[in-house]
Amino acid sequence: xxxxxxxxxxxxxxxxxxxxxxxxxxxxxxxxxxxxxxxxxxxxxxxxxxxxxxxxxxxxxxxxxxxxxxxxxxxxxxxxxxxxxxxxxxxxxxxxxxxxxxxxxxxxxxxxxxxxxxxxx
Ligand code: AMP
Numbered sequence: 793x794x795x796x797x798x799x800x801x802x803x804x805x806x807x808x809x810x811x812x813x814x815x816x817x818x819x820x821x822x823x824x825x826x827x828x829x830x831x832x833x834x835x836x837x838x839x840x841x842x843x844x845x846x847x848x849x850x851x852x853x854x855x856x857x858x859x860x861x862x863x864x865x866x867x868x869x870x871x872x873x874x875x876x877x878x879x880x881x882x883x884x885x886x887x888x889x890x891x892x893x894x895x896x897x898x899x900x901x902x903x904x905x906x907x908x909x910x911x912x913x
Contacts (some may be wrong), residue, residue: 793888793896795841801897807838815867819859822867826895831905832881837862842898844887850907864900873904 796802798838804811804823811823814834825833838860842848848857864883868874873881886893 793843793847795843795847796896797841799842799895799897801835801837801895801899802841805837805897811825815863815870817855817859817863817866820867822862822863829901832873832903833861833865834902835893835899836860836867836902837899838863843891843896844891844898845868845885846887850897854873859902864902868902868904871902871904873902879904882911 800809800815803809805821811821812821814824816822819837820836822836824836825835829838829908838848838852840848840852842857852860861898865874868881869876871881873879881902884901884903885891885899886901
């Protein structure tokens, strides 16, 4: 699947629509999910144009890959859900139709602030 510039996260990255921002650096943007499924539900997206994790793993630079993984940890610390403060959370990414992905720009969901429960319902 080729990258579709009209997806909602591309519009957020271009600042065409607003988001409830948590963190931003050269590699990632993080914001609160508009329809939270848990007490804390954040999204972390790479700034590059990647459809999903497979696209990212195949085509992103090493710098971008490190930037995204580090970005997840930075956001977890900012939200006080990381193991550094004795908490925990779930980081999850849906991949394509079978994985339940709706927005075709790679994003990690961070769920926390409470017990997250079963991995697959
Ligand atoms: P997925 O099903 O993994 O593609 O997840 C897409 C997520 O994006 C869902 O949890 C939506 O609630 C969330 N979402 C969609 N539009 C927005 C938006 N404008 N701002 C924040 N989150 C959004």
